[in-house]
Amino acid sequence: MAEPTQTAIVLSSIELTSHVRQLVLLQKESPLSFQAGQWISLKLPVGTRPPLNRAYSMAVPGTESGELTLVFDRVDGGIGSEYLCRLKAGDEVIFSGPHGHFVLPTTLDKELVFVARYTGLVPIRCMLKILFAKTPPLSVLVIAVGPREDELLFHQELLTLAMTHSRFRYLPLVAAGGEQQAVDLTLTMLQPLIEGAPKVIPMLCGTKAFVRPLRAFFVDAGYERKEVKTETYD
Ligand SMILES: Cc1cc2nc3c(=O)[nH]c(=O)nc-3n(C[C@H](O)[C@H](O)[C@H](O)COP(=O)(O)OP(=O)(O)OC[C@H]3O[C@@H](n4cnc5c(N)ncnc54)[C@H](O)[C@@H]3O)c2cc1C
Missing domain, CATH: 2.40.30.10 (Translation factors)
Incomplete structure (x- = not known):
């Protein structure tokens, strides 16, 4: 049909x-x-x-x-x-x-960690609008990687959200050197936040070359594959 x-x-x-x-x-x-x-x-x-x-x-x-x-x-x-x-x-x-199934989990009992490269931020931005329409029940971290400073999407909006909501943290990163550099920079940020710390809810979005190594990082850190929500664009 x-x-x-x-x-x-x-x-x-x-x-x-x-x-x-x-x-x-x-x-x-x-x-x-x-x-x-x-x-x-x-x-x-x-x-x-x-x-x-x-x-x-x-x-x-x-x-x-x-x-x-x-x-x-x-x-x-x-x-x-x-x-x-x-x-x-x-x-x-x-x-x-x-x-699609890349949506907010029904139970929000841990910190949400969104990681996106470039337009991978689009569905996450939509979820943030839902989460912050009222006081979110938990902490939220966004790591967003752009290819240039002036290509960081929704940058002002996310900075404002971080200034007005104590439960929201925003880490913008610039990786002009492509996906591998984006992965390396993101891992540098994630390692101290994730290794040996209480579990979070990871939600990753971007191309496969970006998302897959990051999912592997979470799995190596003790997460089950199904605990790491992903959306890939290619
Ligand atoms: C579930 C899902 C949601 C998506 N949501 C968005 C969205 O909100 N915004 C958005 O910009 N794109 C999104 N995409 C990607 C989009 O569907 C297209 O793949 C993208 O716009 C490229 O299509 P194209 O015909 O212009 O390029 P094509 O002629 O198909 O060439 C694509 C080639 O360019 C490369 N490429 C460079 N940048 C991208 C990119 N951002 N996505 C995919 N391939 C890329 C890939 O290596 C690929 O080989 C999504 C994809 C999926 C599967």
């Missing part, structure tokens, strides 16, 4: 950084109900065998009016993301979803 799809209209497309854009879509049908951390699959009319399926996480929790906010980086030579960059207000997009 064909996957059910919906149509949305582009409300706005704005540049967040020189490589990252935010797209706000409005569904034509009834508003989509989704959990923070989930994603939709866009069916894009490009590529050799369209539609090209590309997944994008929601950056903002659901609203009554049904806007879907996506944030994505323009991948060099990336067919899907380059097409998305060209979309303008009034254009239509077809999608399916919501999909």
Whole structure:
């Protein structure tokens, strides 16, 4: 059976950084109900065998009016993301979803440690909005790695959150040298926080080259694989 799809209209497309854009879509049908951390699959009319399926996480929790906010980086030579960059207000997009299990655990009984590289922060930002809409029940740490200082996503927002909530810590890192450097820097931060300390709830997001070594670190530190929640983008 064909996957059910919906149509949305582009409300706005704005540049967040020189490589990252935010797209706000409005569904034509009834508003989509989704959990923070989930994603939709866009069916894009490009590529050799369209539609090209590309997944994008929601950056903002659901609203009554049904806007879907996506944030994505323009991948060099990336067919899907380059097409998305060209979309303008009034254009239509077809999608399916919501999909995915990278969502907040039902029991929040330990510190949450979110680790993301670049646009891997998008679903985490959505979860933070849910968590900090009221006083969160526990401490939250975000380690966010960007390729340049001016490409640290949601940086001001996270700094403000850290200044206004004593239970929130934000560690931004810049790794211009690619995924391996991003992993190395992140491990330098994580080791003293994790090794020999009470267990946390780790949630990791980014490309496989970033997420897999970090998951392996947690497993080596005594975590079961299922205790380490991950979302990979490639
Ligand atoms: C569950 C899920 C959620 C996702 N959510 C987001 C999101 O919220 N924002 C977002 O920007 N992307 C997200 N992605 C990635 C997105 O679906 C596309 O893979 C990405 O935009 C590249 O598509 P493309 O067609 O432009 O590039 P392609 O033509 O498919 O080329 C991709 C190549 O570029 C490299 N690459 C560089 N940067 C990325 C990247 N960020 N993601 C994937 N590959 C990359 C990879 O090595 C890959 O080989 C998500 C992916 C998954 C599976």
